[in-house]
Amino acid sequence: MTVNGQPAEGLVEPRTLLIHFLRETLNLTGPHIGCETSHCGACTVDLNGQSVKSCTMFAVQAEGAQVLTIEGIANPDGTLHALQEGFREMHGLQCGFCTPGMIVRAYRLLQDNPNPTEDEIRMGISGNICRCTGYQNIVSAIQHAAAALRGGAMQEAAQ
Numbered sequence: 001m002t003v004n005g006q007p008a009e010g011l012v013e014p015r016t017l018l019i020h021f022l023r024e025t026l027n028l029t030g031p032h033i034g035c036e037t038s039h040c041g042a043c044t045v046d047l048n049g050q051s052v053k054s055c056t057m058f059a060v061q062a063e064g065a066q067v068l069t070i071e072g073i074a075n076p077d078g079t080l081h082a083l084q085e086g087f088r089e090m091h092g093l094q095c096g097f098c099t100p101g102m103i104v105r106a107y108r109l110l111q112d113n114p115n116p117t118e119d120e121i122r123m124g125i126s127g128n129i130c131r132c133t134g135y136q137n138i139v140s141a142i143q144h145a146a147a148a149l150r151g152g153a154m155q156e157a158a159q
C-alpha cells in the first residue's frame with residue numbers, strides 16, 4: 001500500500017487489523033485505538049478517498065490502497081494543515097485522544113464539501129466521539145479551517 005505518499009509493505013497474519021499494522025508495523029501511532037469495535041472513530045484514516053475506521057478492516061484488505069493518516073496531513077513544506085491550525089486556534093481539543101481521527105475525518109469532510117453548514121459538520125463527525133470538548137470547539141475549528149481553505153482556493157483562482 002501507499003501510506004502518506006510513501007510505499008509501505010509488511011507481512012501480516014490474515015486477522016491483523018489495519019490499525020495494528022499502521023501502529024505496530026509502520027510505527028504510525030497517530031491513529032489511536034479507543035474501542036476496537038467501530039464506535040469511537042479514534043482510529044480513523046483516509047483510504048482511497050473515504051474515511052475508514054481502521055479497526056474495522058483487516059490490513060490485507062488495504063493491499064494496494066492509498067492511505068492517509070494524521071502523520072501525512074501537514075503541508076508538504078512542513079507547515080500545519082489548515083485543520084491543524086484550526087484546532088489550535090479554536091481550542092478544538094483537550095486531551096487530544098480523539099484529535100488525529102477527528103482531523104483526518106474532517107479532512108475528508110472538507111474535500112467532499114468545502115463549505116459545510118454547522119449541521120453538516122456535526123453530522124460529518126458523528127462517527128467520531130470526543131469525551132472532553134462538548135464538540136462546539138471542534139465544530140468551530142473545522143469552520144475555521146474551511147474558511148481558510150476556501151480563501152486559499154480563491155486566491156489561487158485569482159492568480
Ligand code: FES
Nearest residue numbers: 034035036041055
Ligand atoms: S478504535 Fe476504531 S472506532 Fe474506536
Ligand code: FES
Nearest residue numbers: 094098130131132
Ligand atoms: S479532546 Fe479528549 S477525547 Fe476529544
